[in-house]
Every structure is written in structure tokens, then in C-alpha cells.
Amino acid sequence: MQILSFLLKKLTYLVILLFVVALITFLLVSLSPIDPIRAYIGADMLQVSPEQKEQIEIYWGLKESKPEQFISWITSLLKADFGTSLIYRAPVSEVIADKFFASLLLMGIAWILSLVGGIVLGSIAGMRQNGLLDRIIQLYSYVLVSTPGFWFGLLLLMIFAVGLGIFPIGLASPIGMLEGNVSFLDRLYHVILPALTLSILGTANIALHTREKLIEILKSPFILQAKAQGLKGFSLYKRHAFRHTILPAISLHFASFGELFGGAILAEQVFSYPGLGQAVVDAGLGGDVPLLLGIVIISAGFVFVGNFLADVLYKIIDPRFRKGLMKL
Amino acid sequence: MLWKGTIGMTQGLIIKNLSLYHKYEKMTLVNNVSLSIAPSEIVAVVGASGSGKSLLAHSILHLLPEEIEQNCEMLWNGETVNQHNIPQLRGKKIALIPQTIDALDPFLKVGKYLLTLMKGKNKQHRLHKIWSSLGLDIDWLAYFPFELSGGMARRVLIASALVQNPNLILADEPTPGVDADTLSGVLAPFNQMKQEGKSVLFITHDFFAALKVADRIAVMDNGEIIEVSPVSFFAGDGEKLKHTYTKALWQALPQNCFVNNWR
Known part of the structure; x- marks a missing residue:
């Protein structure tokens, strides 16, 4: 019963969130100087007569008032119709699904690597507080946390792709190869550098949070008692600190889907990786309003899912939530 | 004397x-x-x-x-x-009986916590013996620290010091x-x-x-x-x-x- 009301509450949040996001993006786009007809026709604009232009405007409903336009857009959204992308000349939902898969591989690898790396580094630093290892890890983390992602991506590209030639310079598959012939290994090979860029930066953040939390946990009464029971070092960490420490890290990591997405946009630009990030930039520059709106809605949902998982995970790991002692 | x-x-x-x-x-x-x-x-x-x-x-x-x-x-x-x-x-x-229940890991059931502290054979048996000598119910081994009442917590803390003999x-x-x-x-x-x-x-x-x-x-x-x-x-x-x-x-x-x- 409690779970049901929890889910219902979250679902209400989601609906409100998506509606507000849709409203704001619609307002922004309608205030922007993008002329959808010019974006649609492109260079052939001179060959289109004002009468033809007006016909397209009527066909697209651009003559209607803004609220009417918004309502008709929302109604089609509810029917899962995101419209047609102007630059890809395909349904927006198809474009997004296609790009999203490529991005998911990139973001998924980066997400897992940075989580594991961050927890390991943060735990070592926390257990050796103020020791040499801690100082090294802290220095590493602070430097990387303040490093811009695109710059770091370029650096990796220069060293590993251009200089050493170990990794490809860009794209998600070998140049000139047909879609059907690209193996999973090819994809993996191309995703390594951008994923590394994203994950090394993400690691620093998680490491700092994990270290902070671990130091806090190590001061708690149950750790003091575990020491009084003769535990120390790794077994102390494993038995009593680990679960308490990773909980905020994992939760934070799920909640940072937004940053992950933002980072992916930059990394995809640098590595010419054809993912959702690349698509959103193209849509913005090319005036592809349906695709832009579609991606915004989908990414809002994506970030919401991350936050939702963070919430749920907390409740699964902490027995105080499981036993209903603390409110969901 | x-x-x-x-x-x-x-x-x-x-x-x-x-x-x-x-x-x-x-x-x-x-x-x-x-x-x-x-x-x-x-x-x-x-x-x-x-x-x-x-x-x-x-x-x-x-x-x-x-x-x-x-x-x-x-x-x-x-x-x-x-x-x-x-x-x-x-x-x-030398074992310590702490002052409050905060000294027990809130993520671990008390029975599991006590067992991990013990070494040697017949852990379960020895634990049950200590447990019942303190007038604690065997079912309570499956409780998390926050589920214990004040008086139960008091005795569980004593048990935590006794388990390592x-x-x-x-x-x-x-x-x-x-x-x-x-x-x-x-x-x-x-x-x-x-x-x-x-x-x-x-x-x-x-x-x-x-x-x-x-x-x-x-x-x-x-x-x-x-x-x-x-x-x-x-x-x-x-x-x-x-x-x-x-x-x-x-x-x-x-x-x-x-x-x-x-x-």
C-alpha cells in the first residue's frame, strides 16, 4: 500500500515535470528567432513564393494562436507522436531511439566506470585520511573536477588518437563500413575514448563524495565500537563502512544523469560521436524544432528516471526504510 | 581479600x-x-x-x-x-559495553553482527547460550538495532561484549x-x-x-x-x-x- 502511494506520488511528479518542461521549452522556442519554414526549406527559400509559404504556414498551423499551437503539440505528444525531424527527414521518435542507443552505450560505460573508480579511490583516500595516498587522490580529484570535459577530451584525442594512434579519432564505427557489418567490438573500440573522457571526470566527483562520506561514517559510534571489538583496516571497512559509504555515492550517481547527459553532449561533439548529444546540437543549429523539443522531453524523462532510481535504491539498501520505520 | x-x-x-x-x-x-x-x-x-x-x-x-x-x-x-x-x-x-544502541551498525541484524565477531566452532550454539542467559528471545536475533526496545538494547549491548569471551x-x-x-x-x-x-x-x-x-x-x-x-x-x-x-x-x-x- 505504501509502495503504491509512493509510486503514485512519483508518477504525479513525472507528469507535472514533463508538462512544465514542455511548456517552458515551447515558450523558449516560440520566442526564439527560428523560422520553421526557413529551416525546413533551407537554401531553396528564394524559389518559394509568399503564397506557397503561407500555405505551408496554414498546413503547419503556424497561423493559429500560441496557446492553440501548444495544445495541439501536447495532444500529439500524448499520442506518442513527436512529429517529423526536419534535418533527418524521419519521425522524431525514430531518430531519438536510434541516437539514444549509441549514447546509452557511451553513457552506460562511462557511468559504471566512474562509479566503480570513484568508490575505490574515495574509499582508499578516506581510509588513509591525510596520508600520502589520500593527498595524491585528492589532488587528482580536485584537478579533474575543475577540468572542462571538452578540453580533456581533446587532450586524450591528441595523445591517444593523433599521437599514439591507438584509438580512432572519432565516429562510432569505422569509416566506409556498412551499418550491418559493424561488429560490437568495433563499436566498443570507438566508444572507449569518449567514455574514458566522461568517466575520468565523473570519477573525481564520486571519489570526493565517497571520501567525505567515509570520513563522516568513520566517526560514527558503531565504527568506534567495531574498533573496540578488535576490527580494523579492510575488514572494518568491508563489514561496517562499505554499505554506508556507497549509498550516497550511488544515489548521487543516479541523480547525476543530467550531468552525465550534459557531459555526453560535449564529449560527442569532440569525438564526432553520433549520439543524442550530437543530435541535439544539430537540431539546435539547424532549427529542427520538432527534434529539439522531442529530445528535451525525453532527456527530462531520463533525468527523472535517474532520480527515481536513486530514491528507490536508498529504500532498498537501508533496512530502516525497508521496515517502514522511516517514511518512503 | x-x-x-x-x-x-x-x-x-x-x-x-x-x-x-x-x-x-x-x-x-x-x-x-x-x-x-x-x-x-x-x-x-x-x-x-x-x-x-x-x-x-x-x-x-x-x-x-x-x-x-x-x-x-x-x-x-x-x-x-x-x-x-x-x-x-x-x-x-578487553571488551567494551557501549553506552547507547548507536554503537551497533544500523544496517546489520544483531544476530548476524554478533556472529561475525565470533571465532571458532559452534558459533551459533554459543551465541544462543549467551543470548538466552541474558533473557533474550531467540527471535530477536533477526532484529535490526533500531527495532529493539530500550531494555532489549541494553542486554544486546552486553551480549556484544560477551561473545568474544x-x-x-x-x-x-x-x-x-x-x-x-x-x-x-x-x-x-x-x-x-x-x-x-x-x-x-x-x-x-x-x-x-x-x-x-x-x-x-x-x-x-x-x-x-x-x-x-x-x-x-x-x-x-x-x-x-x-x-x-x-x-x-x-x-x-x-x-x-x-x-x-x-x-
């Missing part, structure tokens, strides 16, 4: 000139405290809150926070105890909120230990409980031990007691107040 001095004692714990100094607040917390606990002996340390009693327990285990500087000479069964060998003694030889237990306020009727039940494991030749440092502000269980009582005030007297000295008007504070403590007990006023 009750008056056990430090001279010539090789078994048990001897603390000589313990001083604790807070580095940041530039304050002496405990000053020149000496105390010994022999096998088969229960020594109570009584004093008001903030008199430094709990610090004493933590300093024996060398578990004080960094900002407190500790100076003392400590002997365990004739061997010097220091930062390097104390980890081998913690829990296994130590020779000395440092009991930090084991009897708060325990009424006179159930007091004997909570004190029983300490008496049991004494019979087995083990020792207990019973830290409390419950003077009544101290008198009931201890062989000797050390009175602490303002970071110093002002008097150590065998429990037999606490009789009559307290004429055998040296210090006025101790006498005042003794005379302030309800039954003595009554006697005094009645006279």
Missing part, C-alpha cells in the same frame, strides 16, 4: 598516572588517575556526568579521538599496553533506566564473569547499582579519582570513607536519607 593493591599484582589491568589533555581546548580532562583491576574483581567507577568516566574506558582501549592526548603507563597481565599491541587485545581480551569487560553505563527490580537481571552476567575469574570495570553514575555489584568503588570527580574504597566501607554513616564527596554520595542514597532524618 577485598583490598587489592597494585604492588606485586601481575594479572589483570593496572593503570598508572593516566592523564588526558584536550589539545584544542587546552584543558586537562583526566588528571593522574591510577587504578587496578584484578581477576575475579568488579571495580566500579562512579561520578557525575562529565567527570571523565567514559573517557577512562576509551583510553584503556586507546580509542580516544586524535585531539585528546593520552599519557599513562598501562599493564595487562604484566605486559605494557600501547598503541601497537592494543588492537590484539580489543574485544578478545574477554577477560575484562569495560561496562560504560550499563544500567540507565533499569529499575531496581530488573537490576539484578542486568547485573547477573557481571557476577557470572567474576565467578569465572574474569574482571569488570563498571562505569556508572548509578551509585546504588555500583554498591550492589562491585568489590571496590572508585569515586571520580572532576577528572580525578578522589577515593577508592572497598564496598564494605560504605556502611553506617560512612565513617570509614575518606573523602567528604564520597560521604555525601553515600548519605544521599534514599535509604540513608531516611535513616538520618528519622534519627
Whole structure:
């Protein structure tokens, strides 16, 4: 019963969130100087007569008032119709699904690597507080946390792709190869550098949070008692600190889907990786309003899912939530 | 027999000139405290809150926070105890009964927690024995610390010190909120230990409980031990007691107040 009301509450949040996001993006786009007809026709604009232009405007409903336009857009959204992308000349939902898969591989690898790396580094630093290892890890983390992602991506590209030639310079598959012939290994090979860029930066953040939390946990009464029971070092960490420490890290990591997405946009630009990030930039520059709106809605949902998982995970790991002692 | 001095004692714990100094607040917390606990002996340390009693327990285990500087000479069964060998003694030889349930990992069921502390064979069996000797229900092993009531928590904390079968237990306020009727039940494991030749440092502000269980009582005030007297000295008007504070403590007990006023 409690779970049901929890889910219902979250679902209400989601609906409100998506509606507000849709409203704001619609307002922004309608205030922007993008002329959808010019974006649609492109260079052939001179060959289109004002009468033809007006016909397209009527066909697209651009003559209607803004609220009417918004309502008709929302109604089609509810029917899962995101419209047609102007630059890809395909349904927006198809474009997004296609790009999203490529991005998911990139973001998924980066997400897992940075989580594991961050927890390991943060735990070592926390257990050796103020020791040499801690100082090294802290220095590493602070430097990387303040490093811009695109710059770091370029650096990796220069060293590993251009200089050493170990990794490809860009794209998600070998140049000139047909879609059907690209193996999973090819994809993996191309995703390594951008994923590394994203994950090394993400690691620093998680490491700092994990270290902070671990130091806090190590001061708690149950750790003091575990020491009084003769535990120390790794077994102390494993038995009593680990679960308490990773909980905020994992939760934070799920909640940072937004940053992950933002980072992916930059990394995809640098590595010419054809993912959702690349698509959103193209849509913005090319005036592809349906695709832009579609991606915004989908990414809002994506970030919401991350936050939702963070919430749920907390409740699964902490027995105080499981036993209903603390409110969901 | 009750008056056990430090001279010539090789078994048990001897603390000589313990001083604790807070580095940041530039304050002496405990000053020149000496105390010994022999096998088969229960020594109570009584004093008001903030008199430094709990610090004493933590300093024996060398578990004080960094900002407190500790100076003392400590002997365990004739061997010097220091930062390097104390980890081998913690829990296994000298165990601590903590003050609150916060000392148990909130993510672990108490039974699982206690089992991980134990070594050797028949862990389950031994745990059940300790568990039921404390009057705890076997089902409660599956409880998380936050599910325990105050009285249950009290006994679980005692069990956590007993599972490793130590020779000395440092009991930090084991009897708060325990009424006179159930007091004997909570004190029983300490008496049991004494019979087995083990020792207990019973830290409390419950003077009544101290008198009931201890062989000797050390009175602490303002970071110093002002008097150590065998429990037999606490009789009559307290004429055998040296210090006025101790006498005042003794005379302030309800039954003595009554006697005094009645006279």
C-alpha cells in the first residue's frame, strides 16, 4: 500500500515535470528567432513564393494562436507522436531511439566506470585520511573536477588518437563500413575514448563524495565500537563502512544523469560521436524544432528516471526504510 | 581479600598516572588517575556526568579521538599496553559495553553482527547460550538495532561484549533506566564473569547499582579519582570513607536519607 502511494506520488511528479518542461521549452522556442519554414526549406527559400509559404504556414498551423499551437503539440505528444525531424527527414521518435542507443552505450560505460573508480579511490583516500595516498587522490580529484570535459577530451584525442594512434579519432564505427557489418567490438573500440573522457571526470566527483562520506561514517559510534571489538583496516571497512559509504555515492550517481547527459553532449561533439548529444546540437543549429523539443522531453524523462532510481535504491539498501520505520 | 593493591599484582589491568589533555581546548580532562583491576574483581567507577568516566574506558582501549592526548603507563597481565599491541587485545581480551544502541551498525541484524565477531566452532550454539542467559528471545536475533526496545538494547549491548569471551569487560553505563527490580537481571552476567575469574570495570553514575555489584568503588570527580574504597566501607554513616564527596554520595542514597532524618 505504501509502495503504491509512493509510486503514485512519483508518477504525479513525472507528469507535472514533463508538462512544465514542455511548456517552458515551447515558450523558449516560440520566442526564439527560428523560422520553421526557413529551416525546413533551407537554401531553396528564394524559389518559394509568399503564397506557397503561407500555405505551408496554414498546413503547419503556424497561423493559429500560441496557446492553440501548444495544445495541439501536447495532444500529439500524448499520442506518442513527436512529429517529423526536419534535418533527418524521419519521425522524431525514430531518430531519438536510434541516437539514444549509441549514447546509452557511451553513457552506460562511462557511468559504471566512474562509479566503480570513484568508490575505490574515495574509499582508499578516506581510509588513509591525510596520508600520502589520500593527498595524491585528492589532488587528482580536485584537478579533474575543475577540468572542462571538452578540453580533456581533446587532450586524450591528441595523445591517444593523433599521437599514439591507438584509438580512432572519432565516429562510432569505422569509416566506409556498412551499418550491418559493424561488429560490437568495433563499436566498443570507438566508444572507449569518449567514455574514458566522461568517466575520468565523473570519477573525481564520486571519489570526493565517497571520501567525505567515509570520513563522516568513520566517526560514527558503531565504527568506534567495531574498533573496540578488535576490527580494523579492510575488514572494518568491508563489514561496517562499505554499505554506508556507497549509498550516497550511488544515489548521487543516479541523480547525476543530467550531468552525465550534459557531459555526453560535449564529449560527442569532440569525438564526432553520433549520439543524442550530437543530435541535439544539430537540431539546435539547424532549427529542427520538432527534434529539439522531442529530445528535451525525453532527456527530462531520463533525468527523472535517474532520480527515481536513486530514491528507490536508498529504500532498498537501508533496512530502516525497508521496515517502514522511516517514511518512503 | 577485598583490598587489592597494585604492588606485586601481575594479572589483570593496572593503570598508572593516566592523564588526558584536550589539545584544542587546552584543558586537562583526566588528571593522574591510577587504578587496578584484578581477576575475579568488579571495580566500579562512579561520578557525575562529565567527570571523565567514559573517557577512562576509551583510553584503556586507546580509542580516544586524535585531539585528546593520552599519557599513562598501562599493564595487562604484566605486559605494557600501547598503541601497537592494543588492537590484539580489543574485544578478545578487553571488551567494551557501549553506552547507547548507536554503537551497533544500523544496517546489520544483531544476530548476524554478533556472529561475525565470533571465532571458532559452534558459533551459533554459543551465541544462543549467551543470548538466552541474558533473557533474550531467540527471535530477536533477526532484529535490526533500531527495532529493539530500550531494555532489549541494553542486554544486546552486553551480549556484544560477551561473545568474544574477554577477560575484562569495560561496562560504560550499563544500567540507565533499569529499575531496581530488573537490576539484578542486568547485573547477573557481571557476577557470572567474576565467578569465572574474569574482571569488570563498571562505569556508572548509578551509585546504588555500583554498591550492589562491585568489590571496590572508585569515586571520580572532576577528572580525578578522589577515593577508592572497598564496598564494605560504605556502611553506617560512612565513617570509614575518606573523602567528604564520597560521604555525601553515600548519605544521599534514599535509604540513608531516611535513616538520618528519622534519627
